[in-house]
Amino acid sequence: MPEHTFRVNGEQVTVDVADDVRLLWVLRDLLGITGPKYGCGINVCKACTSHLNGEAVNPCAIPVSDLRPTDEVTTIEGLPATVGRDVDTDLHPMQQAWLNHDVAQCGYCQPGQIMAAVALVHRIVAEGREITDADLDGLRNICRCGTYFRIREAIKAGMAQSP
Amino acid sequence: MSESLGRRRFLGYVLAAPTLVTAAGLGSARAEADITDVVDLNDMLTLAALPTAGLISVEVNQDGTVSFALPRAEVGQGITTSTAMLIAEELSVPLERVRVTLADARPELVFNQLTGASNTTFATYTPIRVAAALAQRRLLTAAATELGSTDLTLTAGVITDRSGRGVDIGALAGKAASTETQRVPVELTSRESFTVIGRPHNRIDALDAVTGRKKFAMDLDIPGALPTMVCRPPTINGTVGSVANLAEVRALPGVTDVVVIATGVAVRAVTFGQCVDAVRALRVTWKPGTAEGKSDETVLRELERAELPLGLPAPTPTVEARFTFYFRGNSALEPNCAVADVRADRAEIWSSLKSPIVARQTIAARLGLPPSRVTVHVVEGGGSFGRKLFFDAALEAAEVSQKIGKPVKLMWHRADDCRQGRTHPMATSRVRASYLGGAVLSYHQRHTSVATDLGHGLGEVITALAAQLPVGDLGFSETFFQLSQTMSYNFGITSRLLNETDKGFNTGSMRNVYSPDVTCARELVVDRLAARMGRDPYQFRHDHLRDDRSRAVLAKVAEIGEWGRVMPAGTAQGIAFHAEYKAVSAALVEIDCRPETVNRPIRDGVTGPRVTKVVFAVDVGLAVNPRGLEAQMMGCISDGIALALTSSLHLRDGYFLEASWDNYFYTRQWNTPLELEIIVMPSTSETPGGAGELGVAASMAAVACAYGRATGTMPTSFPINHGTLSFTPKPTVPPIPASPTDGLRHA
Numbered sequence: 001m002p003e004h005t006f007r008v009n010g011e012q013v014t015v016d017v018a019d020d021v022r023l024l025w026v027l028r029d030l031l032g033i034t035g036p037k038y039g040c041g042i043n044v045c046k047a048c049t050s051h052l053n054g055e056a057v058n059p060c061a062i063p064v065s066d067l068r069p070t071d072e073v074t075t076i077e078g079l080p081a082t083v084g085r086d087v088d089t090d091l092h093p094m095q096q097a098w099l100n101h102d103v104a105q106c107g108y109c110q111p112g113q114i115m116a117a118v119a120l121v122h123r124i125v126a127e128g129r130e131i132t133d134a135d136l137d138g139l140r141n142i143c144r145c146g147t148y149f150r151i152r153e154a155i156k157a158g159m160a161q162s163p
Numbered sequence: 164m165s166e167s168l169g170r171r172r173f174l175g176y177v178l179a180a181p182t183l184v185t186a187a188g189l190g191s192a193r194a195e196a197d198i199t200d201v202v203d204l205n206d207m208l209t210l211a212a213l214p215t216a217g218l219i220s221v222e223v224n225q226d227g228t229v230s231f232a233l234p235r236a237e238v239g240q241g242i243t244t245s246t247a248m249l250i251a252e253e254l255s256v257p258l259e260r261v262r263v264t265l266a267d268a269r270p271e272l273v274f275n276q277l278t279g280a281s282n283t284t285f286a287t288y289t290p291i292r293v294a295a296a297l298a299q300r301r302l303l304t305a306a307a308t309e310l311g312s313t314d315l316t317l318t319a320g321v322i323t324d325r326s327g328r329g330v331d332i333g334a335l336a337g338k339a340a341s342t343e344t345q346r347v348p349v350e351l352t353s354r355e356s357f358t359v360i361g362r363p364h365n366r367i368d369a370l371d372a373v374t375g376r377k378k379f380a381m382d383l384d385i386p387g388a389l390p391t392m393v394c395r396p397p398t399i400n401g402t403v404g405s406v407a408n409l410a411e412v413r414a415l416p417g418v419t420d421v422v423v424i425a426t427g428v429a430v431r432a433v434t435f436g437q438c439v440d441a442v443r444a445l446r447v448t449w450k451p452g453t454a455e456g457k458s459d460e461t462v463l464r465e466l467e468r469a470e471l472p473l474g475l476p477a478p479t480p481t482v483e484a485r486f487t488f489y490f491r492g493n494s495a496l497e498p499n500c501a502v503a504d505v506r507a508d509r510a511e512i513w514s515s516l517k518s519p520i521v522a523r524q525t526i527a528a529r530l531g532l533p534p535s536r537v538t539v540h541v542v543e544g545g546g547s548f549g550r551k552l553f554f555d556a557a558l559e560a561a562e563v564s565q566k567i568g569k570p571v572k573l574m575w576h577r578a579d580d581c582r583q584g585r586t587h588p589m590a591t592s593r594v595r596a597s598y599l600g601g602a603v604l605s606y607h608q609r610h611t612s613v614a615t616d617l618g619h620g621l622g623e624v625i626t627a628l629a630a631q632l633p634v635g636d637l638g639f640s641e642t643f644f645q646l647s648q649t650m651s652y653n654f655g656i657t658s659r660l661l662n663e664t665d666k667g668f669n670t671g672s673m674r675n676v677y678s679p680d681v682t683c684a685r686e687l688v689v690d691r692l693a694a695r696m697g698r699d700p701y702q703f704r705h706d707h708l709r710d711d712r713s714r715a716v717l718a719k720v721a722e723i724g725e726w727g728r729v730m731p732a733g734t735a736q737g738i739a740f741h742a743e744y745k746a747v748s749a750a751l752v753e754i755d756c757r758p759e760t761v762n763r764p765i766r767d768g769v770t771g772p773r774v775t776k777v778v779f780a781v782d783v784g785l786a787v788n789p790r791g792l793e794a795q796m797m798g799c800i801s802d803g804i805a806l807a808l809t810s811s812l813h814l815r816d817g818y819f820l821e822a823s824w825d826n827y828f829y830t831r832q833w834n835t836p837l838e839l840e841i842i843v844m845p846s847t848s849e850t851p852g853g854a855g856e857l858g859v860a861a862s863m864a865a866v867a868c869a870y871g872r873a874t875g876t877m878p879t880s881f882p883i884n885h886g887t888l889s890f891t892p893k894p895t896v897p898p899i900p901a902s903p904t905d906g907l908r909h910a
Contacts, residue, residue, distance in 0.1 A: 017417075017433075017434070018416045018417065018437070020436075020440075020904075021417075021434050021436045021437065022436045022902050022906075023906070024436070025390075025434035025435050025436040025437075026434070028381075028382075028435075029390055029433065029434040029435060029436075030433075030434065032384065034375065034378070034381075034382035035374075035375025035376075036375075037379075037496075037497070037545070038381065038435065038498070038574065039496045039497075039498075039577065039824070040577040040823060040824055041435075041439065041576060041577060041899075041900075041902055042577070042823060042900050042902070042903055043903050043905075043906060043909060044577075044767075044823050044824045044825045045496065045577070045824045047496060052907070057906055057907065058906050059906065060902065060903070060906070061902065061903035061904065061905055061906030061909065062904075062906035062907055063904055066904075066906075066907055075375065076373075076374065076375035077374070077375050091373070091374070095373040095374065098369070098373045099365065099369050099370065099373060102365040102366055102369060102790055102794065103369075103373075104366065104368075104369050104372035104373060105239035105240070105241070105546075105794060105798060106238055106239025106495070106496070106497070106543075106544060106545045106546040106547075107239070107368065107369075107371070107372030107373075107377050107545070108239075108379060108495070108496045108497045108545030108546060109496050109545075110372050110373055111373075111375045114373060133837060136832055137765075137832050137833040137835075138832070138833075139832045140768075140831065140832075141832075142496060142824050142829065142831065143496070143801075144494070144495050144496040144546045144548070144829060145239045145496075145546055145798045145801075146797060146798035146799070146800065146801025146802055146830060147794070147797065147798065147801075148801060148830065148831075148832055148835040149797055149835055149836065149839045150794070150797065151832075152832070152835070
């Protein structure tokens with residue numbers, strides 16, 4: 001079986017699996033990283049949203065063979081480290097904003113929501129502008145508990161606190 | 164309202180155990196309800212739970228934490244947090260010290276382990292407090308011996324005497340324990356003295372949720388339980404005829420097993436990705452299902468035939484209307500899933516289950532094992548909305564595990580969850596109201612629905628109490644309907660009847676069950692009545708509501724939402740009211756139906772009219788956690804918007820066309836109101852009502868009423884966009900779509 005090497009949450013990993021297995025299943029079923037969730041498997045619901053080299057991606061739609069050894073995958077488990085914080089004891093400002101706004105209900109979609117929010121804020125900060133309702137309307141992540149309003153509030157607060 | 168001491172005195176139990184364990188003794192305390200007090204569904208469920216409620220126990224641990232295994236399912240509604248608050252209040256410990264877990268299936272609880280009908284807080288409010296209060300009393304007694312003083316205070320988990328000497332409750336847990344079970348009277352904290360109950364608290368499981376540490380069933384690491392999926396039929400409940408290429412699929416990369424089961428062909432593999440590929444590779448000949456050839460149109464004709472007569476029209480002026488509500492899916496974001504490890508002489512199941520006792524019985528019967536050999540663990544669920552009242556995946560997982568002799572981690576694909584999963588049944592509601600001068604003389608409603616499957620335990624509750632209920636010889640569904648629906652307006656002679664038809668669909672109780680449709684129809688007719696009678700919709704409702712509590716929530720949304728403010732053409736307000744679960748609620752909605760809004764572009768999404776603002780007022784009697792209650796109402800509003808405007812299943816040729824979240828249009832960010840205000844009314848009762856589902860009905864109805872007022876036409880078919888198919892249906896063979904490969908280019 002072919003070997004695939006890439007980086008996950010700051011560590012180099014090598015997995016032995018067929019080329020076409022999607023990254024989501026490599027993370028969940030082989031590496032035991034269960035923060036990214038399955039909600040559709042066809043890049044629609046966005047519950048598995050993670051970052052690849054800092055950009056939001058959906059691992060359910062990435063064959064593992066697409067990854068290079070230098071590619072850095074960040075899941076919700078590794079998010080605090082992207083701002084120099086300890087993943088075991090600290091939070092990314094967006095996670096803290098989520099806590100402050102008591103966003104999560106069942107919590108199933110929330111890792112993906114937070115990863116999408118962080119990527120959105122990165123983009124807006126890079127463009128040097130304020131966040132708009134249209135930006136928030138553009139988020140595609142499903143929350144079947146319907147926490148959308150608190151998500152919007154948390155993103156605005158998290159953006160204000162983000163480094 | 165002051166609560167008398169007598170109403171706060173209960174009997175609890177100290178159980179024989181090495182550490183302090185206390186339990187509620189309601190079954191033998193004064194709270195024995197008179198059956199004639201039974202007036203609604205919550206009463207019935209609470210009553211059914213009473214004889215065994217004493218088995219709910221609180222344990223004080225040596226490390227100073229307090230444990231409680233909640234015999235309910237947490238699926239996002241926040242009941243672990245509100246339960247921890249009850250314990251923190253009566254035991255005087257910080258919330259952080261309370262550990263609430265979910266109890267395994269406990270058959271001795273009989274009816275007291277069904278999570279449904281927004282009944283959890285209502286039914287457990289007193290028993291949990293009794294157990295916690297008794298634990299506090301035992302700890303104080305133990306501390307008195309320890310410190311040589313009876314002048315003690317318990318604050319933040321530490322008992323202190325006047326000199327300031329303190330001892331942690333953890334150090335007293337063993338000393339306060341009992342070697343024999345004793346029955347002890349205990350007094351609960353008065354409402355005026357509450358410091359935890361009634362104050363907003365964030366959720367105790369939020370940190371786990373935002374860090375990805377929260378474990379759902381598919382996140383559990385059960386040894387040997389490999390990913391498993393099922394190749395399902397192209398039509399609803401079809402069955403396997405034959406499989407042409409079993410050996411070929413068994414040889415695919417990663418695949419360990421392929422086996423025919425009752426619902427399809429199961430495949431087990433090293434990864435779910437390989438399960439998807441194997442399911443797609445199977446060549447199966449299918450036998451017909453239970454809805455062959457049926458479509459929206461044929462079911463509508465069935466409903467018309469099943470409709471109960473409204474009787475002769477009154478000689479006075481009448482308003483009459485018929486409303487259609489299409490099938491809707493109650494899929495949670497976490498699809499149906501379960502882990503099963505079935506051995507020759509025993510079985511173990513892990514799943515999010517709202518009726519674990521019935522699940523255990525049914526699984527044991529299917530496996531041919533005594534129920535005592537089946538352990539069912541209740542895992543925290545990724546949403547329910549009624550879906551997890553059933554245990555379809557757990558039953559399948561058990562069957563597969565038994566057939567192949569290996570543990571399995573079974574999950575439905577999203578397409579399976581849409582097409583073969585439970586639905587809110589299609590229904591019609593016909594309403595006739597008569598009036599004369601300024602008075603409404605009569606209101607009659609005939610709700611006709613595809614049968615709702617209540618075979619998840621609620622049926623057993625109704626059966627057990629049927630002879631005692633004041634509803635005569637009605638079936639489960641009609642009993643449920645009558646117990647859950649109330650007539651909130653003074654509308655003269657009223658009647659409401661349910662008739663059901665067609666058991667060929669996989670249905671279930673979707674959040675708020677009958678009420679969103681029934682209330683939506685009623686509130687639209689109320690608007691029409693008001694118009695005919697020349698009255699303002701708000702004032703008309705206010706004048707006809709039956710009690711102060713109801714009028715107060717309606718007046719609150721009218722005031723905060725500035726009812727009647729001037730708005731541009733194509734936009735409007737709508738207002739609606741709903742009472743259930745011993746609670747009252749009102750919604751004021753503003754909607755924008757102007758073409759530039761309706762036609763705003765969103766890729767693969769339904770935009771349509773936008774609800775721009777919602778003001779919602781809720782009075783649940785006593786709100787244990789106002790912050791959690793607001794969260795539940797927010798979710799209910801998202802549901803109500805979807806039910807009114809965008810979300811439905813299209814039935815064609817015996818299957819549902821939807822197979823994706825970009826087919827089934829639940830509310831998305833682009834449908835979310837930009838302004839939202841939820842008002843939790845001051846407590847009007849000593850006890851909490853239900854809340855988890857409460858807000859859906861008024862929200863859906865207010866959106867429909869606002870749409871009607873913005874467009875000048877009363878909508879009669881829901882959701883509004885059902886007539887336009889806004890996607891290209893995915894194939895049914897293979898039953899699930901291929902995994903995409905463009906993730907690097909398409910986020």
